[in-house]
Amino acid sequence: MQNLNLKNADYLKALRQEKTAKTPIWIMRQAGRYLPEYRKIRAQAGSFMGLCTNPELAAQVTLQPLERFDLDAAIIFSDILTIPDAMGLGLNFKEGEGPIFTHKIKNLEDINNLIIFDPCEKLSYVMEAIKLTKQHLKPSIPLIGFSGSPWTLACYMIQGQSSKDFSEPKKMLYTNPGLLHQLLKLLTQAVTDYLLAQIQSGVDSLMIFDTWGGLLTPHAYEHCSLFYMAQIIQNIKSQYPSMPITLFTKGGGLFLENLFNSGADCVGLDWTIDIKKAREINLNRTALQGNLDPCVLHGTEDQIHQEVSRILSQAGAHPGHIFNLGHGITPEIDPGKVKFLVDLVHSMSAHYHE
Ligand code: CP3
Numbered sequence: 001m002q003n004l005n006l007k008n009a010d011y012l013k014a015l016r017q018e019k020t021a022k023t024p025i026w027i028m029r030q031a032g033r034y035l036p037e038y039r040k041i042r043a044q045a046g047s048f049m050g051l052c053t054n055p056e057l058a059a060q061v062t063l064q065p066l067e068r069f070d071l072d073a074a075i076i077f078s079d080i081l082t083i084p085d086a087m088g089l090g091l092n093f094k095e096g097e098g099p100i101f102t103h104k105i106k107n108l109e110d111i112n113n114l115i116i117f118d119p120c121e122k123l124s125y126v127m128e129a130i131k132l133t134k135q136h137l138k139p140s141i142p143l144i145g146f147s148g149s150p151w152t153l154a155c156y157m158i159q160g161q162s163s164k165d166f167s168e169p170k171k172m173l174y175t176n177p178g179l180l181h182q183l184l185k186l187l188t189q190a191v192t193d194y195l196l197a198q199i200q201s202g203v204d205s206l207m208i209f210d211t212w213g214g215l216l217t218p219h220a221y222e223h224c225s226l227f228y229m230a231q232i233i234q235n236i237k238s239q240y241p242s243m244p245i246t247l248f249t250k251g252g253g254l255f256l257e258n259l260f261n262s263g264a265d266c267v268g269l270d271w272t273i274d275i276k277k278a279r280e281i282n283l284n285r286t287a288l289q290g291n292l293d294p295c296v297l298h299g300t301e302d303q304i305h306q307e308v309s310r311i312l313s314q315a316g317a318h319p320g321h322i323f324n325l326g327h328g329i330t331p332e333i334d335p336g337k338v339k340f341l342v343d344l345v346h347s348m349s350a351h352y353h354e
Contacts, residue, residue: 005140006204011072012142015205015244015265015287017320023312023349024072025342026144029328030065031077035335037064048093049085052078055128062133066141068335069342072322073142073205076133076198078126080148080209083190084157086122088115097162104160104168111183117190119197130201145203147194149210149249150187150232151225154180166212173220180224188228192235199236205244207268208232214251214270221255226262233263246289250327253278260285271326276314287320292341294325297333301340308344317352 006012010024032038041061045051052058062077081099085091090102105111120127133143148156151169156162158169158180172180195206213225226249233245247259248268259267260282269278269290278288296307308323315321323345329338 003139006142009072009140009142009204011322012204012244014320014322015246017284017287017318019319019353021350021353022346023315023321023323023352025323025345026071026073026075027065027329027338027342028075028325030069030071030075031061032329033331034329034333034338035064035068037061048079049091052082053125055125055132058125058129059132059136062129062143063136065338066137069339070346071141071342073144074133074137075144075146075207076126076130076203078129078146080146080153080211081156082123082126083148083153083187083194086115086117086119087157087190088113089157099156100161101157105154105157105183108179108182111179111186114186116186119190119194120200123194123197127197127201130198130203134202142204143202144205144207145195145198145201146207146209147191149208149213149225149247150184150191150228151216152210152212153187153191154183155212155215157183166215170215173216173224184224184228188231188235192232195232195236196239199240199243205246206236207246207248210247210249210252213249213255218255221249221252222258225249226255226258229264230262237263246287248289256281266320266322268324269326274314275311275321276316279314279316279318284318284320287322288315289322289324291326292324294327294329294333297325297329297337297341301337304337304341305344308341308348312345312349312352315352319353323349 010020013020014024038061041057045057058077081091092100155166155169159166244265246266247264250270253273266287266289271291271293275291
């Protein structure tokens with residue numbers, strides 16, 4: 001049972017489109033390499049996966065940005081690729097190159113070889129990190145759990161590594177759609193089980209990262225990405241009807257109508273669509289999260305001020321806006337700019353909530 005403090009947290013209120021005194025803010029990848037204290041713990045862990053699989057250290061880096069900045073939510077420190085790793089694909093992060101799998105999915109045999117796992121066992125390190133984080137997090141700050149979308153996970157599993165265009169999964173979509181859908185179905189179950197386990201471990205809201213949904217045609221998006229995310233939402237809501245769920249499709253600006261009808265409580269926007277336009281299409285069906293271009297943080301305080309002001313005025317007075325970047329913060333950003341941003345959003349937004 002959530003305590004009253006938490007129920008009244010601005011972030012959770014905004015997800016329910018309830019009035020808040022100011023616009024809540026958190027930042028995608030808020031625990032990350034732009035923070036010197038993160039780099040220190042990361043070095044201590046030896047590797048990125050070493051950090052993810054060490055619950056004490058993962059909890060510690062989850063809390064780091066909240067010690068520095070007046071953020072309205074924490075997100076558990078982990079990665080979306082823990083699922084394919086648990087399924088036996090063998091995940092490594094090469095410095096400067098991103099994730100690489102030892103095995104990738106090419107055919108039916110590869111799918112049949114995937115391990116069907118219990119997240120409470122195989123990903124117990126994530127559940128432990130959640131429990132530890134909740135013990136140390138201020139009781140008024142919600143903790144976000146997350147997963148990749150089935151399509152985005154399938155992209156990495158079929159390609160075997162990061163890519164700009166993910167040509168391999170896209171090729172499979174047109175040469176062997178049956179095989180692709182078999183994988184997506186299996187991932188839908190794995191993501192459902194993983195998110196349910198995160199809820200049972202103590203997270204207060206969920207976010208699904210569909211980083212590569214924007215690579216698809218509208219038709220393929222609906223059938224390969226959104227359909228499975230909507231199933232996951234249904235699965236979660238059948239057990240936890242009031243658990244708030246945010247969907248974020250990068251490049252999803254043209255798919256907003258479908259996203260707003262998915263059953264999600266909140267839709268994350270990247271920076272390629274005006275939040276005002278999104279609001280007009282939205283008709284108060286969901287809350288909205290976003291949508292500052294992360295590169296704005298390279299700019300001066302004046303430029304940040306200008307962009308924040310633009311977004312807040314476009315989002316307008318209706319409750320249900322959670323300020324965020326349109327994608328993850330990058331390693332070279334000055335943490336001082338993040339503090340400036342967080343405080344600015346809080347102080348400037350009060351005016352819209354009178
Ligand atoms: O937001 C947070 O603070 C929570 C932590 C988090 C990470 N990854 C930590 C991370 C979350 C929510 C993710 C999600 C994730 N991981 C996504 C979806 C969101 C997005 O960014 O589109 C994706 C596609 C991944 C896969 C992934 N993980 C890639 C492609 C990379 C390499 C790119 C890079 O930035 O180096 C990662 C590594 C990763 N995940 C880092 C962090 C802090 C950096 C690695 C390091 O510390 O060495």
